[in-house]
Amino acid sequence: MKIVIVGGGTAGWIAAAMFVKYTNGNDITVIESTKIGIIGAGEGATGSLPWLINEKWPDNSINEIDFLRKTKGTIKMGIRLNNWKGDGSYIYSPFHGSPTDKQSIDTAFLGSILKFGRGDFSSLHSLMLEDSVTTFRYEGARITQGFRNHSYHFDGVEVGKFFKEWCTKRGVVHIDSEVVETSFDEKEFLKSIKLKNEQTLTADYFIDCSGFSRVLMGKTQNKWISYKEHLPCNTAIPFSLPISSKNVKFETVAQALNSGWMWKIPLQHRHGCGYVFCDGFQNEEQSIKELENHLYEKVEPIKIIKFDPGRWDKVWYKNIIAIGLSQNFLEPLQATSIHTSIVSMATLIFHYLKPEINDKDVNEYNKLISSMVDDYKDFIQMHYLTGREDTPFWKFITNELKISDKNLYLKEVSKNRLITAFDIQQTHGSAGYPLWCHILDNSGCFNKDIVIKELNYYKKYDDSLNDINQLVKEFKQVKPGLVTTQDLFKYLKL
Numbered sequence: 001m002k003i004v005i006v007g008g009g010t011a012g013w014i015a016a017a018m019f020v021k022y023t024n025g026n027d028i029t030v031i032e033s034t035k036i037g038i039i040g041a042g043e044g045a046t047g048s049l050p051w052l053i054n055e056k057w058p059d060n061s062i063n064e065i066d067f068l069r070k071t072k073g074t075i076k077m078g079i080r081l082n083n084w085k086g087d088g089s090y091i092y093s094p095f096h097g098s099p100t101d102k103q104s105i106d107t108a109f110l111g112s113i114l115k116f117g118r119g120d121f122s123s124l125h126s127l128m129l130e131d132s133v134t135t136f137r138y139e140g141a142r143i144t145q146g147f148r149n150h151s152y153h154f155d156g157v158e159v160g161k162f163f164k165e166w167c168t169k170r171g172v173v174h175i176d177s178e179v180v181e182t183s184f185d186e187k188e189f190l191k192s193i194k195l196k197n198e199q200t201l202t203a204d205y206f207i208d209c210s211g212f213s214r215v216l217m218g219k220t221q222n223k224w225i226s227y228k229e230h231l232p233c234n235t236a237i238p239f240s241l242p243i244s245s246k247n248v249k250f251e252t253v254a255q256a257l258n259s260g261w262m263w264k265i266p267l268q269h270r271h272g273c274g275y276v277f278c279d280g281f282q283n284e285e286q287s288i289k290e291l292e293n294h295l296y297e298k299v300e301p302i303k304i305i306k307f308d309p310g311r312w313d314k315v316w317y318k319n320i321i322a323i324g325l326s327q328n329f330l331e332p333l334q335a336t337s338i339h340t341s342i343v344s345m346a347t348l349i350f351h352y353l354k355p356e357i358n359d360k361d362v363n364e365y366n367k368l369i370s371s372m373v374d375d376y377k378d379f380i381q382m383h384y385l386t387g388r389e390d391t392p393f394w395k396f397i398t399n400e401l402k403i404s405d406k407n408l409y410l411k412e413v414s415k416n417r418l419i420t421a422f423d424i425q426q427t428h429g430s431a432g433y434p435l436w437c438h439i440l441d442n443s444g445c446f447n448k449d450i451v452i453k454e455l456n457y458y459k460k461y462d463d464s465l466n467d468i469n470q471l472v473k474e475f476k477q478v479k480p481g482l483v484t485t486q487d488l489f490k491y492l493k494l
Contacts, residue, residue, distance in 0.1 A: 001025075001355055004031065005028065007209035007215075007324075008174075010160050015341070022350070031178075075134065077135065078094035078252075080251045085388055094120060101437075104421075107467045108464070120438045175201075188318050236332070262291065278393060378406040417454060
């Protein structure tokens with residue numbers, strides 16, 4: 001098949017790499033203009049990217065440490081949610097679940113609520129983050145990979161370069177130009193694209209990885225489904241801050257502010273940062289001033305980004321498939337963009353993309369991917385539902401924001417009983433109970449009195465305390481052999 005990918009960057013070159021890695025006989029071309037910049041303010045991923053990196057590559061040509069060093073990256077063990085309740089408290093949203101998260105009653109998680117007043121210390125990652133150690137181990141003077149269930153932070157520009165180099169060495173054609181014209185047939189299939197350099201390209205499939213420009217899908221009759229009634233933030237101001245081994249922690253910080261939240265991501269050469277906020281409550285100048293008052297530092301914005309959170313009604317439309325920011329955008333919270341890009345590509349390649357288009361496959365693919373993105377919309381919204389009312393934005397969130405049906409259900413049932421994995425109903429590629437439970441806890445959905453009542457009813461009260469005490473004991477035993485954050489930071493920079 002002949003496949004043309006419009007747009008490079010993280011999404012475009014990862015898409016090309018997955019075609020090369022997992023298929024044979026495809027003719028792959030990537031259209032990426034060097035005149036169109038990439039934000040590259042520091043990015044983070046979920047467990048899907050380590051899955052891709054650590055799976056066997058042709059000729060063993062990619063490994064984790066090489067990837068991190070070339071992308072100026074660090075590992076990521078979770079997200080620190082600061083002050084989302086407005087009381088100065090924080091929790092972790094870790095990747096590693098509790099030792100009992102597959103059971104019908106997650107006793108270790110509930111035991112953490114009883115012991116610590118918060119459920120996130122049921123995760124080894126949270127305990128590691130709190131004590132500034134990592135998933136890597138010491139073996140004498142050597143540093144070796146240990147648990148390998150972390151994710152990554154990285155420079156988005158460098159990730160694109162990394163996969164671009166890998167792909168072009170393996171036959172992927174790169175054309176440095178821009179799409180200036182699209183030609184469709186009477187059934188709205190894309191016949192060809194004309195480039196600024198006068199080339200005209202045809203393909204069996206066109207993959208739109210052009211980001212917010214959406215240069216292919218935006219020319220169709222496809223409908224954009226906005227999430228703005230559920231996710232009111234619509235502006236982002238990316239910027240960077242200095243970093244050193246003395247202040248690095250392998251976590252994404254999500255700091256709640258007056259009209260949204262600020263991300264802070266540790267890279268090898270800087271912190272990638274940004275403020276995501278709703279411009280209905282404050283403008284860009286006010287937001288920059290708030291940042292500077294919060295950070296006690298001068299903030300130099302890289303650019304101002306306006307966005308409408310949402311997704312396409314059909315992410316696969318005729319012979320165009322949207323991936324990355326071209327497909328959907330929620331917020332940078334929880335790194336959903338790169339995650340949905342990888343899941344979308346894996347689902348496409350392993351199950352549905354064939355030389356002949358099958359309408360039933362297209363419909364099923366659209367159903368799966370749309371369901372995943374919709375579920376992440378609910379997951380992101382739940383972060384905000386903490387009852388905070390100390391600024392106009394947070395008063396609006398608590399009293400006027402339209403709550404999704406799923407979140408209304410979860411909030412309501414939590415008043416009478418424990419929320420379990422059965423309530424989450426994980427869809428293809430979406431966040432499961434181990435991720436949801438910490439966000440639900442921070443939003444007040446695990447009342448301690450109900451926790452005690454139900455644990456006693458199910459004869460699990462003693463088990464819950466035993467499980468969390470055992471986890472803490474095991475962590476104390478392995479902690480001396482774990483590499484410290486400072487040591488791993490220096491190792492990655494070698």
